[in-house]
Amino acid sequence: MAADPFDSALDLLRRLNPKHTSEHLNAIISLAPDLTEDLLSSVDQPLTVKRCKQTGRDYLLCDYNRDGDSYRSPWSNQFDPPLDEGGVGGVGPGGSEGAGEGAIPNERVRKMEVKANEAFDIYRELYYEGGVSSVYLWNLDDGFAGVVLVKKAATPGTNTEGVWDSIHVFEAIERGRTTHYKLTSTVILSLSTNVEGTVGDMDLSGNMTRQVEQDLPVENDDSHIANVGRLVEDMELKMRNLLQDVYFGKAKDVVGDLRSVGSLSEGARERETQRELIGSMKR
Known part of the structure; x- marks a missing residue:
């Protein structure tokens, strides 16, 4: 049976250096664009800092405050860049589902x-x-x-x-x-x-x-x-x-x-001393 592309992508990311997760994720997305949303919502990436234009305070970017290329500031409750329209987050009439999607x-x-x-x-x-x-x-x-x-x-x-x-x-x-x-x-x-x-x-x-x-x-x-x-x-x-x-x-x-902290000559002398002590004890 053919392996599921999404599972294969996650399995590959688990084996790569987590320090470069963002670069690896972008490379996989460029090869499989259909997996973009699933991967972005499933893979934790190192956080990015952005400054709120309204308050001048820094905030962190993640998939939970993202809508396309816009991110919502927790300080001003505004998306940057601004969205055409946003809704009340949540499942139900008049609200987009969960986080993201302008919620x-x-x-x-x-x-x-x-x-x-x-x-x-x-x-x-x-x-x-x-x-x-x-x-x-x-x-x-x-x-x-x-x-x-x-x-x-x-x-x-x-x-x-x-x-x-x-x-x-x-x-x-x-x-x-x-x-x-x-x-x-x-x-x-x-x-x-x-x-x-x-x-x-x-x-x-x-x-x-x-x-x-x-x-x-x-x-x-x-x-x-x-x-x-x-x-x-x-x-x-x-x-x-x-x-x-x-x-x-x-x-x-x-x-x-x-890696030894001491030099090789010191280690050799210590081992020779140990051998002499053990030999004298046997005699």
């Missing part, structure tokens, strides 16, 4: 979006001490959904470069006094260094995706922001610890096995 959240969800952006702006400053964050919400039939984006890049102009992109997509299905939250989190990490005389050139890149579902009590709309905030905070802590163990710990072990 603008209704009044209630937009108020939550504004408060969520303010809350995660504080969270970003406390945890990352810089960077850019954006939150986008849209309507669902039985609740709402959204995405929390955080990007932090190392100070440019140094020998060390690093970029952290975290993408947290969630659904909130309202059930009276409780809400069922489903969170899917992806972290894209890219680190590189070029220090002459020590480690030389090193490039460490990877991504990780985790998912969690939980029912939490809700008193009002502010409770949604607090609940999503706790879920995102807990997930980022877990994923940071996993990345430290999987990527940094494994890289340290590999480098330690491949």
Whole structure:
């Protein structure tokens, strides 16, 4: 049986360097234009920063605030470049489905979006001490959904470069006094260094995706922001610890096995001393 082109494209992207996901994705789209929308909505790419013309504040671009080549700012709620017309996000009459397609959240969800952006702006400053964050919400039939984006890049102009992109997509299905939250989190990490005389050139890149579902009590709309905030905070802590163990710990072990800190002559003398000690103990 012939392989499905979409599955093949995803399988190929999983095997390529995640640091260059955008370039690889554009190359695949140029070969298979019919897969454009499916791939853009399914593949997490490193986040791009844009400045809001109305407020002068930076915000992040992703597929959830995109309509063609236009992106909606969470600060002004306007698309740039402007669209001919936009609708209330959500499934139903008079609304485009979910995010994108010129979707603008209704009044209630937009108020939550504004408060969520303010809350995660504080969270970003406390945890990352810089960077850019954006939150986008849209309507669902039985609740709402959204995405929390955080990007932090190392100070440019140094020998060390690093970029952290975290993408947290969630659904909130309202059930009276409780809400069922489903969170899917992806972290894209890219680190590189070029220090002459020590480690030389090193490039460490990877991504990780985790998912969690939980029912939490809700008193009002502010409770949604607090609940999503706790879920995102807990997930980022877990994923940071996993990345430290999987990527940094494994890289340290590999480098330690491949490269000796001391000189070869010192190592030879130490091994000779060990042999003499073992020989004397046997005698």
